[in-house]
Every structure is written in structure tokens, then in C-alpha cells.
Amino acid sequence: MSSPQSSPVRAEAVVDLAAIRHNVATLRARAEGAQLMTVVKADGYGHGMVPVARAAREAGADWIGAAVLEEALGLRAAGDTGPIFCWLTTPGEPLADAIEAGIDLSAGAPWEIDELAAAVTDRPARVHLKIDTGMSRGGAVPEEWPALIRAAVREQAAGLIEVKGIWSHLASSDEPKSPANESQLATFTEAIEVAESFGIDAEFKHLANSGATLALPETHFNLVRPGVATYGLSPFGHALPSAELGLVPAMTLRARFAMVKRVPAGAGVSYGLTWTAPRPSTLGLVPLGYGDGLPRHASNGAPVQSAGGRHAVVGRICMDQCVVNLEDDEAAAGDEVVLFGPGTSGEPTADDWADAAGTINYEIVTRLGARIPRRYVDGTQSVPHPAAPSSHPAAPSSHPAAPSSHPAAQPSSHPAGQSASHSAGQSGSRDTPSVDG
Numbered sequence: 001m002s003s004p005q006s007s008p009v010r011a012e013a014v015v016d017l018a019a020i021r022h023n024v025a026t027l028r029a030r031a032e033g034a035q036l037m038t039v040v041k042a043d044g045y046g047h048g049m050v051p052v053a054r055a056a057r058e059a060g061a062d063w064i065g066a067a068v069l070e071e072a073l074g075l076r077a078a079g080d081t082g083p084i085f086c087w088l089t090t091p092g093e094p095l096a097d098a099i100e101a102g103i104d105l106s107a108g109a110p111w112e113i114d115e116l117a118a119a120v121t122d123r124p125a126r127v128h129l130k131i132d133t134g135m136s137r138g139g140a141v142p143e144e145w146p147a148l149i150r151a152a153v154r155e156q157a158a159g160l161i162e163v164k165g166i167w168s169h170l171a172s173s174d175e176p177k178s179p180a181n182e183s184q185l186a187t188f189t190e191a192i193e194v195a196e197s198f199g200i201d202a203e204f205k206h207l208a209n210s211g212a213t214l215a216l217p218e219t220h221f222n223l224v225r226p227g228v229a230t231y232g233l234s235p236f237g238h239a240l241p242s243a244e245l246g247l248v249p250a251m252t253l254r255a256r257f258a259m260v261k262r263v264p265a266g267a268g269v270s271y272g273l274t275w276t277a278p279r280p281s282t283l284g285l286v287p288l289g290y291g292d293g294l295p296r297h298a299s300n301g302a303p304v305q306s307a308g309g310r311h312a313v314v315g316r317i318c319m320d321q322c323v324v325n326l327e328d329d330e331a332a333a334g335d336e337v338v339l340f341g342p343g344t345s346g347e348p349t350a351d352d353w354a355d356a357a358g359t360i361n362y363e364i365v366t367r368l369g370a371r372i373p374r375r376y377v378d379g380t381q382s383v384p385h386p387a388a389p390s391s392h393p394a395a396p397s398s399h400p401a402a403p404s405s406h407p408a409a410q411p412s413s414h415p416a417g418q419s420a421s422h423s424a425g426q427s428g429s430r431d432t433p434s435v436d437g
């Protein structure tokens with residue numbers, strides 16, 4: 001068991017910044033020749049935007065990617081002076097602040113170019129033009145692309161904007177063999193040619209998220225934008241686990257039992273009494289619930305690890321608490337329970353929770369709320385776990401996927417992403433939901 005000093009009072013998410021740096025370095029090596037943008041939107045996928053951005057910069061991230069203006073401006077306020085790209089704004093937002101702060105912004109329609117030009121005061125807006133290559137989210141569809149380019153050419157000539165990039169986003173990179181990737185890539189390449197025919201020679205072209213950074217080298221161009229892989233989670237889920245990609249999951253979610261009690265056979269558990277003890281059982285009360293971001297859909301099945309081993313949540317997950325069936329384990333209030341972590345000490349992973357909830361690992365970490373304090377460590381050795389049970393061999397004391405000790409961490413072991421492409425290409429038939437970050 002951990003020392004009282006390192007024990008969470010109630011619960012905590014421990015974030016290993018060494019793992020973040022390792023993952024950033026791994027992704028850089030995978031996208032050699034391209035610049036790397038680490039995506040830290042949604043509070044760094046729940047890990048903490050500013051600490052993650054700092055760790056990413058330390059590990060060589062050239063860019064930081066944010067979805068919304070508050071995030072981008074928050075990064076500047078926290079002292080990040082490097083390139084930042086922000087791609088999701090709505091009419092009337094304070095674009096002038098972002099332009100003044102030197103944040104690169106996206107435009108996917110002529111009116112967005114107009115808005116950006118109108119917001120300029122001292123320095124031109126740095127703009128990345130977005131082509132909708134087939135996902136039908138933001139961006140100009142190919143039919144409207146020339147109109148967007150013409151607006152950009154006009155305002156660039158007026159000195160109000162500088163076109164810095166052309167970009168798009170892939171819908172199916174978690175299925176590298178999906179024909180959608182090829183089709184989007186072809187549309188993207190064509191859009192670049194059209195822009196060039198209008199005299200737009202953007203410095204940066206970017207399309208690749210994590211799945212594409214890892215498995216579709218032909219989509220790298222000269223800038224990649226991985227998000228989830230930064231946090232050590234595989235965009236391919238169980239089809240190609242993070243260890244095989246040389247990634248180290250950075251977050252461990254742990255708590256202490258608020259109560260442990262023995263109940264007789266027939267005792268019903270939690271709202272709706274959806275689980276009944278089949279025999280006398282020891283139950284552990286975990287002080288975390290959907291109010292903290294645990295998915296209620298994971299009721300009756302989500303895995304945890306306590307000192308006695310792997311156990312399951314029984315009954316419904318409530319707003320603030322949930323119940324674990326410890327069967328006949330010896331346990332007491334205050335004992336530690338790990339909900340998920342890297343998986344190297346036998347604990348469940350975010351993928352296991354995603355399976356239990358019918359969702360993706362992205363959502364498991366991102367939805368964790370502000371009520372759970374984040375604690376930052378540097379190296380997993382400082383993340384104590386409940387004693388590993390005999391069925392789950394204890395983790396080696398060294399970092400599980402340190403580049404020198406983990407063959408899959410070597411980029412050269414996945415020439416041109418073939419290994420990722422091969423295994424993940426079979427993911428089309430898996431029944432996990434696809435990526436929708």
C-alpha cells in the first residue's frame with residue numbers, strides 16, 4: 001500500500017508527465033520529416049491542458065492544438081509563446097484577442113475570412129484554410145473551396161490575413177484500411193492544387209490525427225496533429241493496444257474505499273437494486289460516480305483493482321459513488337482501489353472501461369470532472385498501486401515502455417506504419433464504437 005502522503009484523500013487522477021513526454025517523442029519519431037502538433041483540447045483530454053502542453057513542448061512538440069478560443073488564450077495566459085492552432089470558433093467570438101495573441105486560426109467559409117479580416121488591428125491574422133474532404137464537419141466542401149480561396153487571396157493582398165496552412169480532418173483513420181482515408185487524401189491533395197492555382201502557397205498542410213500519424217504515413221504532409229496517442233491511449237482500441245504502439249498511458253484513476261461491509265445473500269445493491277448478492281459478499285464503496293465523470297453505462301461490470309485483485313462494479317453507478325463486489329477479500333475503508341491505469345500492474349485500462357460503457361477510451365479520460373484532483377508525477381514508479389494479486393504479475397520497476405526497453409516503442413519496428421495498418425485494418429469488424437474525437 002502507498003504511504004499516507006501519496007494516498008488520495010478521496011480520489012485522484014495521477015498523470016505521469018514522463019509518459020506524456022515519451023509519447024510525444026514516439027509520435028515525433030513516427031512522423032519524421034513533419035512537424036508535430038500536440039492536441040490538448042478538452043483540458044488535455046482530461047489530463048490537464050497546461051501541464052500537458054508544457055510536457056509536450058519539452059519533448060519537442062512544435063505546435064499545440066486547441067479546439068476553442070478559451071483554450072488557446074488560456075495557453076497563452078499560462079505562458080506558452082510557441083505556435084498554437086485553434087480551429088473552432090463561432091460568429092462574434094473575440095477573434096481580435098486571438099489574432100493579437102498570435103494564435104493561428106481556421107477559416108472554412110468566406111464569411112469567416114471576412115470576420116477575421118474585420119478583427120485585425122495591428123498584425124495580420126494567421127489563417128489555415130479548411131477543406132471538408134468528406135467528414136462533413138467544418139470546412140468548405142470542394143464546390144465552395146474556390147470561393148474560400150478567392151476571399152483569402154483578397155484579404156491577403158490587403159495585408160489583413162496571412163494564409164499559413166491548408167488543413168482537413170480524417171473520419172476513419174482508426175480504420176486505416178477504410179477507403180474513406182484514400183478518398184479524403186485525394187480530395188485534400190486536389191484542394192492544395194486548386195489553392196496553388198490561385199497563388200496560395202501555404203507553408204503548412206495538415207490532415208493526420210493519431211490514427212493517421214501512427215498508421216497512414218502518406219497523410220503526414222509537413223504537420224501532424226495527434227491527440228489521444230499523446231496520452232498513451234491507442235486510437236485503435238483493443239485492436240492494437242497502446243503497448244504495441246510504444247505508447248504509455250499517462251493517467252491512473254484511483255480512490256479509497258469510503259466503506260467496506262459484508263452483506264448477506266440476497267442483498268440488493270444501488271438504485272433500482274439491479275444486482276443482488278448471490279451469496280454473502282464483501283462490498284467496497286468507491287467515492288466516485290457519474291458526477292465525477294464515470295460513465296453510468298458502465299454499471300454492473302466496470303472493472304477495478306483492489307489489493308485482492310480485479311473486481312467489478314455491481315449495481316448502478318450513482319452520481320457520487322459506486323459499489324464494488326470484493327467477494328471474500330479482506331478489505332477496509334481507506335484501502336486503495338484503482339479504476340484504471342496503464343495496465344502494467346494488473347489494473348484495468350481506459351479501454352476496459354470503454355468496453356464496459358460501450359464507448360471509446362477518449363471519452364473515459366476526457367469526461368473526468370473537476371471534482372477529481374489531478375496529481376502530476378514524473379515516472380510511473382511514483383504511482384503506487386494496490387498490491388498486485390497473484391493472477392496479475394507485478395509490474396517491472398522500470399518504466400514499462402521506455403524507448404530502450406520496449407521494442408514496439410522503436411519507430412523503426414513499424415516501417416511506414418505497416419504493423420499498425422495491418423492489425424488495425426481488421427478493426428472494421430470489431431464492435432467497438434469508432435473514433436469521434
Ligand SMILES: Cc1ncc(COP(=O)(O)O)c(C=O)c1O
Nearest residue numbers: 039169209210225226227228437
Ligand atoms: C481537428 C482535430 N485535429 C486533431 C485531433 C486529434 O485527434 P486524435 O485524438 O484522434 O488524435 C482532433 C480530435 O478529435 C481534432 O478535432
